[in-house]
Amino acid sequence: MKKVKKTNPGLVTLIDDLKAATRNDGSAIWRDVAKRLEKPRRNYAAVNVSKINRHTAPDDLVLVAGKVLGTGDLDHKVTVAALQFSEQAASKIKSAGGECLRIDELADKHPKGSGIIILR
Template structure:
């Protein structure tokens, strides 16, 4: 028996709805990852972003970004939420930290994004 999961977070619901409306397989994968239960949602440290990103990349984290480690590259990071230290480190490196919903509005096709899980 399957049921449709309802989230109480209205921003998360709207973000998932917007991701499902796109025709991009990348955005559909992000929506699939966000539909997981909260205890299985992805948490990524800034050090992992630094390891896998190149200068100028657009990184999507379908979960939360935490501030452990250092970021030495200027990247755009889109996620559902950020810790305070992660926001500081991203902006100090010259990057941008935005919500996934904003990135979907800017880039409907999902071209040039890297999904870090």
């Protein structure tokens, strides 16, 4: 079977950085996220704001290895890191007092990865 490589240089850099973070800090969460991002894009997570609302408490850290979509409402403050955000999702998270981050920003802020909820 032919090995398919990612062609997006930003994504390749992100995957390499996450693997390096695992080697440096010994945290398995970043290796898991890197493996999820190595898979085909059709397998990436697509999580709605309503699912984030259901599965989190105020001030939680959420990681989505894919895209956050804007269906639903958010009634508490959460910090969400994802590969992409729709415009509606970003505005709903920010209006609830939350924060939208890129995955590499979350890895820099929390290198051990403790307390992060992965949604898919």
